[in-house]
Amino acid sequence: MPDVLKLGFGPFAAPARGVLVVFCDEGLKFGPATTRTLGRAADLVTRAAKAERFTGKNGSALALSVPEGLKADRLVVIGAGKVAGLQQQDYVKLGGAAFGKLPVSAPEATIFAELPGGAMRADRAADLAQGIKLRAYAFDRYKTKRKDDEKPPASRKVTVAVGDVAAARSAFAPRAGIADGVLIARDLVNEPANVLYPEEFARRTGALKKLGVAVEVLDVPRLKKLGMNALLGVAQGSAHEGRVVVMRWNGGRKADAPVAFIGKGVCFDTGGISIKPAGGMEDMKGDMAGAACVTGLMHALAARKAKANAVGVIGLVENMPDGKAQRPGDIVKSMSGQTIEIINTDAEGRLVLGDVIWYAAQRFKPKFMVDLATLTGAIIVALGHEYAGMFANNDQLAERLTKAGQATGETVWRMPLGKEYDKMIDSKFADMKNTGGGRHAGAITAAQFIKRFVDDKTPWAHLDIAGTGFDSRHNDINKSWGSGWGVRLLDRLVADYYER
Ligand code: BES
Ligand code: MN
Ligand code: ZN
Numbered sequence: 001m002p003d004v005l006k007l008g009f010g011p012f013a014a015p016a017r018g019v020l021v022v023f024c025d026e027g028l029k030f031g032p033a034t035t036r037t038l039g040r041a042a043d044l045v046t047r048a049a050k051a052e053r054f055t056g057k058n059g060s061a062l063a064l065s066v067p068e069g070l071k072a073d074r075l076v077v078i079g080a081g082k083v084a085g086l087q088q089q090d091y092v093k094l095g096g097a098a099f100g101k102l103p104v105s106a107p108e109a110t111i112f113a114e115l116p117g118g119a120m121r122a123d124r125a126a127d128l129a130q131g132i133k134l135r136a137y138a139f140d141r142y143k144t145k146r147k148d149d150e151k152p153p154a155s156r157k158v159t160v161a162v163g164d165v166a167a168a169r170s171a172f173a174p175r176a177g178i179a180d181g182v183l184i185a186r187d188l189v190n191e192p193a194n195v196l197y198p199e200e201f202a203r204r205t206g207a208l209k210k211l212g213v214a215v216e217v218l219d220v221p222r223l224k225k226l227g228m229n230a231l232l233g234v235a236q237g238s239a240h241e242g243r244v245v246v247m248r249w250n251g252g253r254k255a256d257a258p259v260a261f262i263g264k265g266v267c268f269d270t271g272g273i274s275i276k277p278a279g280g281m282e283d284m285k286g287d288m289a290g291a292a293c294v295t296g297l298m299h300a301l302a303a304r305k306a307k308a309n310a311v312g313v314i315g316l317v318e319n320m321p322d323g324k325a326q327r328p329g330d331i332v333k334s335m336s337g338q339t340i341e342i343i344n345t346d347a348e349g350r351l352v353l354g355d356v357i358w359y360a361a362q363r364f365k366p367k368f369m370v371d372l373a374t375l376t377g378a379i380i381v382a383l384g385h386e387y388a389g390m391f392a393n394n395d396q397l398a399e400r401l402t403k404a405g406q407a408t409g410e411t412v413w414r415m416p417l418g419k420e421y422d423k424m425i426d427s428k429f430a431d432m433k434n435t436g437g438g439r440h441a442g443a444i445t446a447a448q449f450i451k452r453f454v455d456d457k458t459p460w461a462h463l464d465i466a467g468t469g470f471d472s473r474h475n476d477i478n479k480s481w482g483s484g485w486g487v488r489l490l491d492r493l494v495a496d497y498y499e500r
Contacts, residue, residue: 005136006157007129009168010110012037012119013161018108020072021098023115025083026056031114033161040069045077057081059093059476061101072110076101083115089409091124095131096476099158107153112161119163126171129160133179134477139190177303178491182484185289185296189470189482193268193285197240198316201267201288205245205295205314211302218244228355230334231315234348237272237325238318244356247298247312251305252498258309259497260366261298261490262357264349264373265291265316272319272345273327286482287349289469290372291316293486300491308498311364315356319348331430335359336453339430347434349375350446354453361458368397368459370493371450372486378442379415379464387413388468388485391447394459400493401461410489412463415444422448 012033014020022034028049035042044067048054054062058081067075078098080086086094095111102109111132113125120128136156162168188196188204196204202217209215220241223232228244235242248258266287270276276284291314298312326332330342332351336358340351353371360369379389387405390412392398398414405411421444427433432452436445447462454460468485478484 004152004155005133006155007133008159009125009129009162009165009172010159011161011165012112012114012163014071015110016071018072018110019074019076019102019106020070021076021078021101021109021111023078023080023094023112024056025116026079026081028056029116031116031118033119034112034114037112038070041067041075044068045075055079059097061097063101074103074106080115083117088127088407091120091127092131092134092409093476095128096135098128099132099135100476104150104152107155108157110159110161122162122164122167122171125160125162125168126175129172130175130179131477132158132160133176134182135479137183137186137478137480139187139480139482174304178300178488180303181296181300181487181491184299185292185484185487186480186482188292188295189286189289189484190480191285193318197267197318198243198265199240201265201291201316202243202245205247208247208295208298208302211299212249213298213302214248216246218246226359227333227335228359229332230340230351231317231355233326233330233332233342234272234319234351235317237322238320240267240318242317244359245314245316247295249298249301249306249308249310251301251307252309256309257365257367258311259494260360260364260369261294261310261312262353262360262369262371263291263294263312263314264288264353264375265314266349266352267316267318269319269346269348270321272348273321273325274344274346275321276346283470286470287374288316289374289465289482289485292482293372293465293469293484293490296484296487297490300487301494306494306498308494310494311360311366313356313360315352317348317352319345334453338432338452341427341430341433343433343435343437347446349373350449351434353450357450358453361455366458368394369454370401370461370463370490372463372465374466374469375464376443376446376466378439380467382443383413383467385467385471385473387411389443389464390414390461391417391444391464392461393417393451393454393456394461397459397461400496401489404489404492404496408488408492410468410485415447417444417447417451421445422451425449
């Protein structure tokens with residue numbers, strides 16, 4: 001898709017046309033360059049603020065048409081609230097909020113990266129620009145008709161005015177790479193399942209090769225040879241074959257073991273023979289959000305040339321009801337050798353993850369592993385859409401993830417694991433069963449299941465992203481359904497881990 005957003009940096013100067021966006025604090029104060037540029041228009045702002053009861057609260061906005069004294073045809077003032085405590089993620093959100101205040105049809109805008117104290121630091125201005133890039137994303141490739149007032153211009157030019165253009169540009173380069181990773185993940189999640197089935201998903205990961213990522217696709221004969229029968233059992237009811245993709249970015253020291261990220265990639269989850277009810281089932285095209293995040297993360301790490309060794313492994317299947325589909329009561333032997341009694345074919349994600357996590361651990365002996373999966377409705381009951389559920393066998397890794405979450409705004413909340421929960425998945429006929437039976441502690445018993453495929457010596461965290469991977473409730477930096485959740489979180493985790 002052509003990049004309709006042309007995002008760049010320039011010096012503080014009054015724009016000759018388009019929209020001018022400036023920031024103020026909760027005292028309606030502006031920075032020096034903004035004050036200079038506004039000139040007489042500053043009085044207009046004061047009067048309009050009074051009339052509109054605009055007080056500069058964080059995220060609020062005031063818009064003026066054809067402001068006297070300015071060549072810009074629209075002036076937008078964005079409130080930054082209390083400026084003193086603003087964190088990185090606040091700048092990202094401010095950028096998103098600023099872009100959101102541009103009229104859909106505006107082809108050109110200038111955004112002054114300045115607060116009352118002066119020009120934003122180059123890294124903060126770059127955070128702001130990242131927020132603009134994230135907010136500007138739309139998944140509209142299947143829209144062939146548009147009402148006149150919904151038509152965006154063919155391209156939109158946004159200039160972020162900064163104190164030091166060169167410094168802002170170099171600070172933005174890695175952030176643009178990370179944002180691209182988020183957008184790749186969103187595209188994958190938003191894509192419908194008739195287009196994005198396992199083989200097609202695997203094909204799309206091939207684009208990472210251009211950035212220097214090694215991409216390996218394991219096909220069905222290979223998966224059979226490896227003994228990934230738990231994953232293959234889920235895939236067997238579909239006309240589309242399953243795949244596993246291994247992506248490797250080696251930007252660190254040669255001899256160093258990698259860190260590993262594992263993603264659930266159920267391209268569509270009907271529930272299988274234990275079929276889901278019809279209402280909302282279309283959302284299950286997003287049941288590959290974990291795999292999408294891992295793919296986007298690999299892009300982000302490669303694009304910013306992270307000094308890290310990272311491997312991403314994703315299990316891609318489609319869960320369908322069929323004459324050949326797996327049944328409740330079936331027993332499969334996983335790659336680990338452990339046997340699993342299938343109680344409910346809708347608890348398919350853990351079957352996929354069990355094999356893929358085992359494979360990743362055996363092959364790569366990673367320093368730590370993080371898996372991401374839209375695994376249970378139960379985690380949405382517990383945490384809603386604000387936090388992902390985190391389960392971990394290692395306190396240090398859990399703490400690192402918690403911190404990275406607070407820094408990026410992609411927050412995680414730790415949930416318990418324990419012997420008593422583990423007992424709930426013991427089976428009468430096999431080593432374990434794939435559901436805990438009953439609805440109690442559903443997210444925890446799912447995590448316990450995955451834990452049985454992890455050796456206790458490898459630090460491991462499982463993120464249940466059923467509530468955060470996709471969501472129709474929009475926010476400042478995302479107007480699309482797929483969120484790309486986790487890319488910024490894990491990019492930060494990797495950065496902190498290698499630069500500690
Ligand atoms: N993909 C679903 C979980 C899900 C639900 C993700 C809603 C996102 C939004 C998963 O495969 C599933 O069906 N889980 C079952 C497990 C149950 C059968 C033990 C669930 O949560 O109901
Ligand atoms: Mn399911
Ligand atoms: Zn699922």
